[in-house]
Amino acid sequence: MRVFKFGGASVKDANGVKNVLNVLKETGYSNLVVVVSAMGKTTNALEDLVALYLKEGAEFKPLIQDLEHYHKEILETLFEDKKHSVFKRVKKLFKDMQTTLKRNKSTQYDYIYDQIVSFGELISTTIISEYLNHEGLKNEWLDARNFIKTDNTYRDAQVNWETTQKKIQEKDIKNGLSITQGFIGSDDNNFTTTLGREGSDYTAGIFAYCLNADSVSIWKDVPGVLNADPRVFDKTELLSHISYEEAIELAFYGASVIHPKTIQPLQRKEIPLYVKSFLKPMNEGTSVKKGQPLDPHLPCYIVKKNQILVSLSSLDFSFIVEDMVSEIFSLLHQYQIKVDLIQNSAISFSLCLDDKFNHLDELLAKLKIKFKVTYNTGVSLFTIRHFTNEAIKSLETNKDILLKQITRETYQMVSR
Template sequence: MRVFKFGGASVKDAKGVRNLVRVLQEVGHSDLVVIVSAMGKMTNAFEKVVDHYVDNSDELVFSINSIKIYHQEILEELFSNKQHPVFDKIKKLFEDFNTTLDRNKSTQYDYIYDQVVSYGELISTTIVSEYLNDQGLHNEWLDARDFIKTDNAYRDAEVDWEVTQSNITKKINKKALSITQGFIGADSNNFTTTLGREGSDYTAGIFAYCINADSVSIWKDVPGVLNADPRVFDQTQLLFHVSYEEAIELAFFGASVIHPKTIQPLQRKEIPLHVKSFIDPLNEGTSVKKGQPLDPYIPCYIVKKKQVLLSLSSLDFSFIVEDNISEVFSLFHKHHLKVDLIQNSAISFSVCLDDKFDHFDQLLVQLKAKFRVTYNKNVSLYTIRHFTDEAIQSLEQNKDILLKQITRETYQMVAKE
């Protein structure tokens, strides 16, 4: 079996959905699990709904209606028969969505987030599945929540691999074309959970691991894995071959093409990963496999914006020792802040943090009770893998640099926006 994953950009409109059909027709669609994300920027749109709901904002109704109109326009362009069952299916999903909001009693933001945002994937996969059937690509629509079981760490759930493996092994029809959602799962009480932002790639890795897939293909609007984000850097180059280890490094430092958790389950069973273009599906793209050297061997540039640079020192100027650091990392874990860079001296300790859940201000209160604290919000973390002197000089031009660090293969710099 193979596993394909199509992100939001690939199904952002009716043209994109039609193109998905073309891709499957060109590369084959038997013995295949297809993971589909929410359409276009719908995850962002559902996040606004969560914020308006939590804030009891007058904008709530408008934000929900905007989402309905967006999907309705795609439906009407794809299905000329207005009596098609897909219209009732989508209507029912929006009714369930409204019921979820009406019946919710929780004040926990992360829980509400998962119950609401997950509808983006449920709606998109229903539309894609129905359109594929209409085009003669008969498929089974699967609810990922029936397969992927997790703990209840909402917005960043951990997979229960034993139960998930059992579910997928028993329930997947290995001879069929199956369509399911990325990003979502369910806890032991069947409340919806999500696997972290951009978690659809990870879903592909989970399914591939559990069905012993021959390969995973992630379909993007770029030719494959590039040595830099073309939205930020000029003159990017395609990487033809990448090892699992290199892919993990690139993902950890923030390369947006591959979700950081995706590689690990694939590596354990040596399942090849292909990153390919849904615009030119027959092009080779990038292959990620065990042990293959980076080709071409060139500097790879990564930038993570909206980071926090935090520096701590003892109130009495005593040494920063292991006990202090252990306590600080425990607080990072508690507040779900990811550490992307560490630098310490005898009396100070600096880290660059990814505050994806906006918990830094809560952390700050606790840190100020024990440490002298300085910090900069909205900084950018730049990383060069396989750096050269020329690459560093070029990157540092016109930057207000706050911190930099060099190891054998990696150069990192924190700079003001």
């Protein structure tokens, strides 16, 4: 039993969908679950749609029309028969999206986000499942929301593992080929939830865990896990082997190749993870397994942009001690703000934060009641795992450094 995951870049157009077919033919497609993201930049467009929908007087229907046209062009390239049932299925999904917007009574952004953005995956998997059937690769389309059950923390739902495992194992999907959506699940009331941005990798990990899969393969537009993002750094090298622990560290610090939550369910059952190129599917790529050393052993560079550096000091110059730190973290949890770096002294406390839910203003208002607060927005957090002095020197060149921190294996720097 294997699980594959194809991201949006791999199915951004008709050629990408055709390439999925080629990958499956080359690597085999029996006893396989394929998890697919929304096509291309569809998720971004749907996020824009939600924002416009909630903006009074804004016209959002042209965005839906653009998205429908984008997917229709892909369909018309893939299917010569314009009366094929897939055209009606996709059209119905767009109609369902508009009906959802029309009937919605909620003003809660996160809830509306999940109900609408999830259509990206539903549409992409419908197209791909129908195309594979059309090309002779018989498969079953699965609605992930019927299997991955979560709480109602919209946009960052937590998986109910017991119920999810029961539902996946009740469905006999170990034979043949199944196509399902990444990123989405549903709560106890069957409202759609999402697992966090880029959560399709996590979906693959969930299915693999529940099915006791032999492996998970994530198909990317890069050769595998590189020691740096080639869009940011000039010279990069392929990491042939890394351990679960190293993959978790890299993902936590912001490496974009693997979703941070993906590794945990895999390592619990020691299921190997492979990160491979969908352009060269027979190349080995990167393997992630238990206990294997980093190979080659060299510095790994990670950058997270659009971060916030917040520095706190007590108003009466008293020490920032455990009860104050506890209160700060309670607020961070309340406002769903992720901490990427901490540094403290006797009377100051600095944090580099990721505010993906846009709750910074509310947090700052609360903090200013008890602390003197200074902050910088739009900063970048650079991390080097397995740093060398040469690597640090190269990274710091021409940077306006606001904070830096060094531990045994990790160097971090905040700059603007």
